[in-house]
Amino acid sequence: MEDFKVAISDPGEIGRKDQNRGDRFIVHLSNLFAWLFPILMLAICAQVVLRQMGHNQAWLDDLQWWLYGVAVLIGIAYAVTTGSHVRVDIFYDNFAKKKRLIIDIIALVWLFFPFILLCWDVTLDYALTAIIADEGSSSPNGLHNLWILKSLMNLSFIVIMVAIWSAYVRHLSQLTRPLLWKQLLFALPSTVFGIQLIIWYACVGWLMVTDPEVDSIRTATRAAIFDDLEFGPWEMKKTIALALVASVIVIVVARLFARKER
Known part of the structure; x- marks a missing residue:
């Protein structure tokens, strides 16, 4: 009953004792951005009235899109943190807690995080x-x-990614101690994709700074580092291969540091 009362006022306060700093940051930021919705409502009403009076204001139309776009995106982060997004899985609620946590982790860092990163x-x-x-x-x-x-x-x-990763760490902490190497390992697709983007942007930046003939990103991506590697009938971008190797190295190093801290 107490959780129900809290949910009416602020879903972000449900399970607060289990939330980490990232979760709290998202909740506070979302509560701040929530004030965009009453402003959006006023903008819509004002535009309707002015349009009926023959004084259409184009800037009010633009303002509505601006407010709506930002508020909805921040709202996605809030929904991830509070678990208030719509679920259509009829089987999920009947699963054991551990199984639900595993499903949430896979959904967050194997599917959702890479998509948001993209x-x-x-x-x-x-x-x-x-x-x-x-x-x-x-x-x-x-x-x-x-x-x-x-x-x-x-x-x-970026805010949504913070929300996803914070929720992921919170779920992972209920299964095991969320050490850094475990976070990176169990979120391997996100880890590899993130490192691949770092390598890609680093290579592009380096080429644009050091090579006077490279004057754009398109020109930079013609360099040999962005070519394909051939493994028999298979091909793979060199940056992806580097990302896979770098991901393994990062996870191993994080594992070694975790051992030293014991």
Whole structure:
């Protein structure tokens, strides 16, 4: 009954004793961004009234998209942290607790985290392009500096990743001690993808700084480091192969450090 009362006021307070710092950060940040929704409601109502009066305001239309986009993305992080997202699995609730935790872990760091990391990677280019071009609204009376929105979208995916990883660590702690090497090992797809992106951006950055003939990312990706490796009938990008090797090294090093700390 007590949890039910808390849920009405703030789902983020349910199970607070089990939450880690990342969880609390997401809850507090989400509570702050939740104030965007009443502002969004006022913007929608104002636009409807003004439009009926024959005074359509393009900037209000843009503002609605800005507020809605950022608020919803932060809301995703909140839903991950509080477990308040919609579940359509009719079998999940009948599973034992350990089995539910394993399913949650696989869903979070084998499926969801890599997808959000990919979204961050894609929107990073959108944000940088918008900043360089000083992109504005398509309407003369709209909200300009569109790079602000695209940058916030990109940052929102980082917030979602923090929420996913924090929830993952919280679930993992109920199965085993969540040492760093275990976190990286049990989230292997996320670990490999993350390290692969680090290697990719590091190589691109290094080439653009050291090679005067490389004047763009597209030109940089023509370098030999981005070619394929052939393993008989199979092919693999060199950066992915490096990421696999680097992931193993990082996990082993983290394991060795964990032993020394005992």
